[in-house]
Amino acid sequence: MSDFILTLDSDPEEDYAPGPSSKRKQTKKPNTTVQVPSKNNGDANAGGEDIALDDGFTFDVGGGMGINGRNLNDGVDFWGVEADEVKGGSGPLNVDDIIARRTGKPILSHKDRKRKREEVPEESDEDEDEEEEDSDAEMSLNDEDEADGFGMGVASDLEEDSEKGSDAEEEAEDVEMNGEDESEQEEEDDEVVEGEQKDEDDSDMDSDEDTAQEKARKDAFFSAESSLPASATNGETDPSVPSSFSQMSLSRPLLRALTALGLNTPTPIQSKSIPLALLGRDILGSAVTGSGKTAAFMVPILERLNYREKNKAAIRVLVICPTRELAVQCFQVGTKLVEKGGMDIKLCEIVGGMSLAKQAKELRMLPDILIATPGRLIDHLNNTPSFTLSALDILVLDEADRMLEVGFEDELNEIIRQCPRKRQTMLFSATMTDKVDELVKLSLDRPVRIFVDPKRATAKNLIQEFVKVRERQSGGKGEDRTRAACLLALCKRTVKDNCIIFFRSKALAHQMRIVFGLCGLKSAELHGNLTQEQRLQALQDFKDGQVDYLLATDLASRGLDIKGVETVINYDMPRQLSAYTHRIGRTARAGRSGRAISLVGEADRKMLKAAIKQSPAEQVRHRVIPQDAISKCADLLEELRDEVSEVLKEEKEEKALRQADMEVRKGQNMIEHEDEIFSRPARTWFQSEKAKQAAKDAGKDAYAKAYPEKDAKVADPNKPKRGKFDGLSRQQARRKHARDLDEELGDQGNVKASIRAAKKATRPVKITEPLPKPSVKKRKTQSGSGNSSKKGGKKKSAFDTDGGSREGARAGKSDGVGLKKKGGKGKPPGKGSNKGMKGGKGGK
Numbered sequence: 001m002s003d004f005i006l007t008l009d010s011d012p013e014e015d016y017a018p019g020p021s022s023k024r025k026q027t028k029k030p031n032t033t034v035q036v037p038s039k040n041n042g043d044a045n046a047g048g049e050d051i052a053l054d055d056g057f058t059f060d061v062g063g064g065m066g067i068n069g070r071n072l073n074d075g076v077d078f079w080g081v082e083a084d085e086v087k088g089g090s091g092p093l094n095v096d097d098i099i100a101r102r103t104g105k106p107i108l109s110h111k112d113r114k115r116k117r118e119e120v121p122e123e124s125d126e127d128e129d130e131e132e133e134d135s136d137a138e139m140s141l142n143d144e145d146e147a148d149g150f151g152m153g154v155a156s157d158l159e160e161d162s163e164k165g166s167d168a169e170e171e172a173e174d175v176e177m178n179g180e181d182e183s184e185q186e187e188e189d190d191e192v193v194e195g196e197q198k199d200e201d202d203s204d205m206d207s208d209e210d211t212a213q214e215k216a217r218k219d220a221f222f223s224a225e226s227s228l229p230a231s232a233t234n235g236e237t238d239p240s241v242p243s244s245f246s247q248m249s250l251s252r253p254l255l256r257a258l259t260a261l262g263l264n265t266p267t268p269i270q271s272k273s274i275p276l277a278l279l280g281r282d283i284l285g286s287a288v289t290g291s292g293k294t295a296a297f298m299v300p301i302l303e304r305l306n307y308r309e310k311n312k313a314a315i316r317v318l319v320i321c322p323t324r325e326l327a328v329q330c331f332q333v334g335t336k337l338v339e340k341g342g343m344d345i346k347l348c349e350i351v352g353g354m355s356l357a358k359q360a361k362e363l364r365m366l367p368d369i370l371i372a373t374p375g376r377l378i379d380h381l382n383n384t385p386s387f388t389l390s391a392l393d394i395l396v397l398d399e400a401d402r403m404l405e406v407g408f409e410d411e412l413n414e415i416i417r418q419c420p421r422k423r424q425t426m427l428f429s430a431t432m433t434d435k436v437d438e439l440v441k442l443s444l445d446r447p448v449r450i451f452v453d454p455k456r457a458t459a460k461n462l463i464q465e466f467v468k469v470r471e472r473q474s475g476g477k478g479e480d481r482t483r484a485a486c487l488l489a490l491c492k493r494t495v496k497d498n499c500i501i502f503f504r505s506k507a508l509a510h511q512m513r514i515v516f517g518l519c520g521l522k523s524a525e526l527h528g529n530l531t532q533e534q535r536l537q538a539l540q541d542f543k544d545g546q547v548d549y550l551l552a553t554d555l556a557s558r559g560l561d562i563k564g565v566e567t568v569i570n571y572d573m574p575r576q577l578s579a580y581t582h583r584i585g586r587t588a589r590a591g592r593s594g595r596a597i598s599l600v601g602e603a604d605r606k607m608l609k610a611a612i613k614q615s616p617a618e619q620v621r622h623r624v625i626p627q628d629a630i631s632k633c634a635d636l637l638e639e640l641r642d643e644v645s646e647v648l649k650e651e652k653e654e655k656a657l658r659q660a661d662m663e664v665r666k667g668q669n670m671i672e673h674e675d676e677i678f679s680r681p682a683r684t685w686f687q688s689e690k691a692k693q694a695a696k697d698a699g700k701d702a703y704a705k706a707y708p709e710k711d712a713k714v715a716d717p718n719k720p721k722r723g724k725f726d727g728l729s730r731q732q733a734r735r736k737h738a739r740d741l742d743e744e745l746g747d748q749g750n751v752k753a754s755i756r757a758a759k760k761a762t763r764p765v766k767i768t769e770p771l772p773k774p775s776v777k778k779r780k781t782q783s784g785s786g787n788s789s790k791k792g793g794k795k796k797s798a799f800d801t802d803g804g805s806r807e808g809a810r811a812g813k814s815d816g817v818g819l820k821k822k823g824g825k826g827k828p829p830g831k832g833s834n835k836g837m838k839g840g841k842g843g844k
C-alpha cells in the first residue's frame with residue numbers, strides 16, 4: 001500500500017479545486033417553513049473531550065424563543081400554543097454578535113471579504129495589509145519559538161515524516177510507536193481506547209467475516225438471488241438492469257418530475273432497487289454516501305401511490321429518519337418530486353420541536369406519506385386521537401443501521417408493533433448491517449439485499465487526507481492544543497470555505513466557533529445543544545454560503561445533502577468506523593469531488609488503520625502542516641485564551657437575561673392561554689418513566705462506550721499497589737507488623753514478642769502537651785464516677801477535660817512528659833492509664 005500514498009508537504013494550495021462547479025449558491029434567505037432538531041438526533045455526543053480553553057464552560061442554548069419576524073416559526077412548538085400566538089422575543093443569541101461587539105469588527109465570510117476587496121480597491125489594499133500585518137505579528141511570535149530551538153526538533157521530525165510518510169500503514173505504525181514514550185496519563189488513555197476499539201473491531205470492522213453458521217442463517221433469512229427478476233439480480237453491466245428511468249415503466253408525472261430535478265440517469269442503487277421496490281419486495285439497500293438512496297426509495301413509493309385507491313384517504317407510507325434535519329431533507333425531496341410531477345400526493349413531516357397542534361391537525365387530514373423522527377411519531381401515536389398506522393403499506397427506515405442502534409431500539413420496537421404485519425419494509429444506509437439478529441426484529445419478509453459495490457465504502461472522488469497531531473508540535477501544551485492549532489492553521493491557510501468540521505463534543509464545537517470568530521473566520525455551529533431556530537439558521541446560513549465553516553457534531557454526520565461542500569475536517573476521529581464513513585460522506589456526493597482531512601492523534605491510531613483499510617490506496621494522502629504554521633496558531637490560541645473566556649462569560653450573562661425574559665413571556669402566555677393549555681389531557685408516553693430512564697441510560701452507556709472520556713480513569717498496572725500498612729496509624733501498623741511476624745514465625749513468635757515488648761519499653765516516649773498529672777487515687781475516684789453519680793454526684797460528660805476518662809486516656813502519655821524513660825518492666829505507657837480505668841471499673 002505504501003507506494004500509493006502521496007504526501008502533501010505544503011499547505012498554501014488555493015488552487016486545489018476539489019469539485020467542479022460545486023460551489024454553494026449564494027441565495028437570498030428563503031422563507032422556509034421547515035424545521036430541524038431532535039431529542040433523538042443521533043447526537044449522542046454530549047460530553048467528550050474539551051480543548052484546554054475553558055474547562056468550566058457551560059453551554060448557551062440561546063434565547064430561542066423569539067420569532068423575530070422570520071418565517072421559521074410556523075411549526076415551532078411553544079408548549080402547544082401556536083407559534084403566532086407567542087409574542088415578543090429577542091431572537092436567538094448569536095455569539096458572533098458578542099465577538100463583533102468586543103472586537104469592533106464584523107465577521108465576514110471568505111466570499112464577502114473577497115467581494116469587499118473587489119468593490120473598494122483602496123480598502124481592499126488596507127484589508128490585505130491588515131491581514132499581512134496580522135500574519136507578520138504571528139510570524140514574529142513564531143520566530144521566538146524557533147530561536148529557542150523548539151521548532152528545530154519538530155521540523156526535522158516532520159521532514160522525516162515527509163520522507164517516509166508515503167505509506168499510510170507505516171504512518172499508523174509510526175503513531176503507534178510514538179505512543180510508547182508518552183506520559184503516564186496518555187498511556188492510561190491508550191488502554192481505554194484499545195478496549196473500546198476491540199469492540200468496534202467486532203461490530204464495525206469485521207462485519208464481512210461471517211461464520212458458516214451466520215452464513216446459513218443469512219441464506220435462510222434473505223431472499224435467494226435466483227428468485228428475483230433478472231433485471232434486479234445482476235450487476236451494473238447486465239443489460240437487463242434498467243439504465244434509464246424510462247425503462248422502469250414509471251408513470252409520466254414521475255418521469256417528468258425526475259427530469260425537472262435533473263435526475264436523468266438512475267444511479268446503481270436506484271437501478272437495482274426501484275424495480276424490486278415496485279414489486280413490493282422488502283429491501284435492504286446499501287451504497288456509498290451521496291449515491292441517491294433517498295430517490296431509490298422515494299421514487300417507488302410515489303409510483304405505488306399513484307396507483308392507490310384515491311377515494312380512500314389513509315396514511316400509507318411511513319419514512320423514519322434518525323434526525324430532524326434528515327427528516328426535513330427527505331420531506332423536501334418527496335415534496336419536490338410531487339410538485340414537479342403535479343402528483344396528487346400529500347406528505348407530512350412529523351419531527352420534534354415543531355408544533356404538536358399543527359402536526360395533529362395535519363395528521364387528521366390523513367396524508368399519504370409521513371416522514372418522521374421516532375420520538376415525535378410515538379408521541380402522536382399515543383396522544384393524537386384517531387391517529388394510527390393501521391393502514392400502512394410501506395415502512396422505510398432511512399439510515400437504518402443507526403435506527404437499529406441502542407438508544408432508538410425501544411422506540412423502533414414500539415413503532416414496528418403499531419405497524420401492520422403485512423407491509424413492505426425498506427431499509428437503507430451507506431453502512432447497512434446485514435446481521436440477521438438485528439434485522440429479525442423488523443419482521444422483514446424474505447428481504448432482498450442490494451449492496452452496491454460492497455467493497456467500496458467511500459465515494460470514488462473522495463480524497464482522504466490524514467494529519468498527524470503530536471503534542472510537542474504546540475510546544476508541549478497538550479494534544480488538544482496541537483489539534484486546535486492544526487485546525488486553525490488548516491483553515492487560515494488552506495480550507496477557506498465550503499467546509500464542515502466535525503467535533504466529538506458540542507462544547508468543543510462551540511468553543512472553536514468563538515476561536516474562529518475571534519480569528520475572523522465566519523462559522524456556524526450545528527449540534528443538539530442549540531435551539532431549533534439556531535440549528536435551522538446555521539444550516540441555512542451554511543447552505544447559502546453566508547458562513548464558510550459549519551462546526552458540527554455527529555448530528556450532521558448522516559444523510560445531510562448540502563451541495564458544494566468541498567471539505568470535511570475531522571477535528572478528531574470518531575470512535576466508530578461507520579461514523580467516520582458518514583462524516584466524510586458529506587462531501588464528494590453525487591459524483592462530485594471532495595476531500596476529507598482528519599487530524600489523527602495517539603488515541604485515533606486504530607481508527608486511522610481501519611479508515612485506511614477500507615479505502616482504496618490511491619485516495620489516501622498524508623498531509624503535513626508546516627511546523628511554523630502550527631506554532632503560530634498555537635501561540636495565537638494562547639493569546640486568545642482570556643478573550644475566549646470573556647466571550648463565554650458575556651454569552652452566559654446575556655443568556656441569563658434572555659432566560660429571565662423568556663420566563664416572563666412564558667408566564668404571560670400561560671396566563672393568556674391558560675384555559676386552552678389546561679383543558680388538554682396530559683400527554684402520555686409508551687414507556688413508564690422507569691423504562692424510559694433505563695433506555696436513556698442504555699443509550700448513554702452505548703455512547704460512553706463509543707466515546708470514552710479522555711481522562712477516564714482505568715487501572716494502571718504500573719501504579720504501585722496500596723501498601724498493607726496504608727491508612728493505619730503508626731501504632732496499628734506496628735501491631736499489624738508484629739502479628740504478621742508472629743504468624744510467620746509460628747512457635748518462635750512468643751519469644752520474639754517478648755523481645756519486642758522489652759525493646760519497646762526502653763524507647764523514649766514522645767513529647768506531648770503537658771497535662772496535669774493526676775494522682776492514682778484521684779483517678780480511681782474519677783473512674784468510679786459512674787458510681788459516685790449514683791450517689792448524687794453530677795455525671796461527667798465524656799468530653800469533660802478536667803479529669804475523667806479523657807484524662808485517664810491521655811495519662812499514659814502525659815506521664816512520660818520530659819523524656820522520662822519508662823520503668824523497664826515491659827509495660828507500655830498507656831497501660832498505666834488503662835489500668836486506672838480498669839480500676840474505676842473495679843470500683844463498681
Ligand SMILES: Nc1ncnc2c1ncn2[C@@H]1O[C@H](COP(=O)(O)OP(=O)(O)OP(=O)(O)O)[C@@H](O)[C@H]1O
Nearest residue numbers: 263265266267289290291292293294430559561590
Ligand atoms: N439519478 C441521479 N442523478 C443525479 N443526481 C442524483 C440522482 N439521484 C440522486 N442524485 C443527487 O445525489 C445527491 C445525493 O443523494 P442522496 O442524499 O439521496 O444520497 P444518499 O445515498 O442518501 O446519501 P447518504 O448516504 O449520505 O444519506 C442529491 O443531491 C441528489 O439530488
